[in-house]
Amino acid sequence: xxxxxxxxxxxxxxxxxxxxxxxxxxxxxxxxxxxxxxxxxxxxxxxxxxxxxxxxxxxxxxxxxxxxxxxxxxxxxxxxxxxxxxxxxxxxxxxxxxxxxxxxxxxxxxxxxxxxxxxxxxxxxxxxxxxxxxxxxxxxxxxxxxxxxxxxxxxxxxxxxxxxxxxxxxxxxxxxxxxxxxxxxxxxxxxxxxxxxxxxxxxxxxxxxxxxxxxxxxxxxxxxxxxxxxxxxxxxxxxxxxxxxxxxxxxxxxxxxxxxxxxxxxxxxxxxxxxxxxxxxxxxxxxxxxxxxxxxxxxxxxxxxxxxxxxxx
Numbered sequence: 572x573x574x575x576x577x578x579x580x581x582x583x584x585x586x587x588x589x590x591x592x593x594x595x596x597x598x599x600x601x602x603x604x605x606x607x608x609x610x611x612x613x614x615x616x617x618x619x620x621x622x623x624x625x626x627x628x629x630x631x632x633x634x635x636x637x638x639x640x641x642x643x644x645x646x647x648x649x650x651x652x653x654x655x656x657x658x659x660x661x662x663x664x665x666x667x668x669x670x671x672x673x674x675x676x677x678x679x680x681x682x683x684x685x686x687x688x689x690x691x692x693x694x695x696x697x698x699x700x701x702x703x704x705x706x707x708x709x710x711x712x713x714x715x716x717x718x719x720x721x722x723x724x725x726x727x728x729x730x731x732x733x734x735x736x737x738x739x740x741x742x743x744x745x746x747x748x749x750x751x752x753x754x755x756x757x758x759x760x761x762x763x764x765x766x767x768x769x770x771x772x773x774x775x776x777x778x779x780x781x782x783x784x785x786x787x788x789x790x791x792x793x794x795x796x797x798x799x800x801x802x803x804x805x806x807x808x809x810x811x812x813x814x815x816x817x818x819x820x821x822x823x824x825x826x827x828x829x830x831x832x833x834x835x836x837x838x839x840x841x842x843x844x845x846x847x848x849x850x851x852x853x854x855x856x857x858x859x860x861x862x863x864x865x866x867x868x869x870x871x872x873x874x875x876x877x878x879x880x881x882x883x884x
Contacts (some may be wrong), residue, residue, distance in 0.1 A: 572689055572691075572699075572702055572703055572706050573706060574687055574689075575649075575673055575675060575687055575689045575703060575706075576703060576706040576707050578647070578671070578673050578687055579608070579611070579613070579649075579707065580611070580707070582613075582646060582647045582671060583613055583614060583646070584613070584614045584615070584642055584644065584645060584646040584647060585608060585613060585614070585615040585616075585645070585646075585647045585648065585649055586615070586616060586617075586618055586645045586647070586648045586649070586665060586666075586669070587601050587604055587605055587608075587615055587616070587617050587618070587648075587649050587651060588601075588617075588618050588619065588648060588649070588650045588651065588653065588659060588662045588665070588666060589601050589617065589618075589619040589651055589652065589653070590619070590650075590652055590653045590654075590658040590659065590660070591619070591620045591621050591658055591659070591660035592620075592621045592804055592805070593619050593621055593623065593624075594725060594726070594808075595627065595721050595722055595724065595725025595726065595760065596652050596695050596696050596697055596721075596722040596723075596725055596726040597619075597651055597652035597653070597696065597722075598619075598623065598627060598633050598636060598721070598722070599632075599633065599697055599718045599719060599720070599721035599722030599723070599725070600651045600652050600675070600695075600696045600697045600699075600700045600718075600719070600722045601617055601619075601636060601651045601652075602617075602632045602633055602635060602636055602718035602721075603632075603697065603700050603701075603704070603715045603718040603719045603722070604649065604651060604675075604700055604703075605617060605635075605636070605639060606632075606712075606714050606715045606718065607703075607704050607707060607709045607715065610709055611707070611709070614642050615639060616639040616640060616641045616642070617636040617637070617639055618662050618665065619636075619660075619662065620659075620660030620661045620662055621660070623636065623637065624805035624806075624808070625765070625805070626759060626760055626763075626805075627721070627760070629759050630717070630721060630756060630759060630760075631714075631717075632714050632717045632718040632721070633718070633721060645665070645669060646669070646671060647669060647671040647672070647673070648665065648666050648669045648671070648672045648673070648685075649672075649673045649674065649675065650666065650672070650673070650674040650675075650676070650685060651674070651675055651676075651696060651700070652675075652676055652677070652678075652696035652722075653674060653676060654676055654678035654680055654681045654682070654855050654856065655680070655681070655682045655684065655855065656682070656684045671686065672685040672686045672687070673685050673686060673687035673688075673689070674687070674688055674689065674690070675689045675690075675696065675699050675700060675703060676688075676689070676690045676696055676699070677690070677691060677692060677693045677694070677695065677696045677698070677699055678690070678846075678855060678856055678857060679692050679846060679855075679857060679858065680846050680849075680850055680854075680855025680856060680861070681855075689703070693739070694723075694726060694727045694732065694734055694735055694736070694739050695722050695723045695725075695726035695727055695739075696722060696726070697718075697719045697720075697721075697722030697723045697726070698723065698739065698742055700719065700722070701719055701742060701745075711745070711746070711749065712749065713749050713750070713751065716745075716746040716749035716751045717746075717749075717751045717752075717756065719746055720743070720746045720751055720753060720756060721756060721760070723739075723742075723743055723746075724756065724757065724760065724761075725760065727739065728812075729757070729761065730743060732859065732860075733840075733841045733859060734841075734857075734858070734859060765806070767800040767801060767802045767806055768802070768806045768807075768808075768809075770800045770802075771792065771796065771797070771800050771802045771806050771807055771810075772807070772809065772810055772813065774792065774796045774799075774800075775790045775791075775792055775796075775807065775810045775813070775825070776790070776813065778790045778791050778792070779814070779817075781817075781820075782877055782880075783877075783880070783881065783884055785817075785819045785820070786819065786820065786821045786822065786884060787820070787821065787822050787823070787824075787877070787880055787884075788814045788815070788817045788820040788823045789814060789823060789824045789825065789826070789873070789876070790810065790814055790825055790826075791825070791826045791827065791828075791833070791869060791873070792807055792810070792825075792826075792827045792828065793827075793828045793869070794828045797827075804827060804834075807825075807827055810825045810836075811823060811824070811825040811836040811837070811838055812838070814838070815838040815839075820840075821839060821840050821842075821843060821884070822837065822838070822839045822840075822843060822845065822880055822883070822884070823837065823838045823839070824836065824837040824838075824876055824880075825837075826865075826869070826872055826873065826876075828869070829864065831864070831866050832864060832865050832866035832867050832872060833864070833865055833867075833869060833872045834862065834863075834864050835849065835852070835854065835862055835863045835864065835865060835872070835876065836860075836862045837849055837856075837860070837861050837862060837863075837876075838859060838860050839858075839859055840859075841858075841859065843858075843883060844858045844859075845858070845859065845860065845861040846858055846861040847883075848861070848876075848879050848880065848883060849861035849862055849863040850863075851879060852864075852865050852875075852879075
């Protein structure tokens with residue numbers, strides 16, 4: 572962490588990069604870092620393949636990511652919550668063309684692809700950003716606290732996931748102390764939804780299947796499903812959690828169609844490790860939550876996943 576802090580102090584111009592199809596943790600962590608860089612009078616901007624989902628645009632700190640002016644020349648890059656180079660998407664070329672690179676991440680499957688790699692196994696990358704800000708002697712103000720809160724709440728299931736620790740709760744409590752209007756964030760992200768999200772989730776429920784004596788629950792969405800409801804991939808957020816919530820489920824997966832095959836999201840109970848399964852397909856993530864992309868037809872992708880899961884069960 573000290574090395575990354577010195578990297579920031581000793582340089583002035585940064586591209587902060589989130590992973591493709593950005594989620595709350597990568598955006599919240601990036602937003603907090605950008606606010607901190609601004610406090611240090613650094614020039615910085617945010618880049619990412621994929622737009623900010625509509626719900627997140629209702630949160631000022633996340634919406635501000637698109638307001639930073641891009642400088643004529645980028646000297647340094649910091650990837651945030653990005654476990655491997657392919658997760659940089661169309662920002663990979665930018666990253667590769669910059670000599671000074673760093674990353675801050677929390678995935679156990681991280682490939683250490685930057686010049687400076689800060690990878691600590693916490694339940695949200697936002698926790699690692701909090702530690703970085705402490706190393707930089709940056710006070711966590713209202714805006715930074717709200718950005719970090721978004722990252723933590725989304726990646727820990729509102730501090731409900733099995734791996735959440737006492738330290739996670741203690742660190743999160745420091746954000747509540749900043750009077751962040753936490754109820755507004757929770758309501759915006761978790762308690763309010765659009766009609767097309769409900770319709771899309773309903774379609775996923777229609778497709779639900781089980782395997783291995785109901786120990787595995789899975790579903791899919793094809794491109795035609797998204798088109799029918801005028802939805803995008805951010806509208807299917809939460810589908811995998813619905814699969815995981817089915818009684819008796821030990822491992823759940825959700826696949827959605829992408830141009831070259833299917834994007835896989837996987838969850839499991841604590842006695843299993845889906846990061847190992849997804850790593851076998853070129854993906855990765857966490858023990859209890861991981862993902863990958865598999866080329867091929869839907870039936871072939873599902874069969875490949877079921878065969879891999881069978882070996883684990």
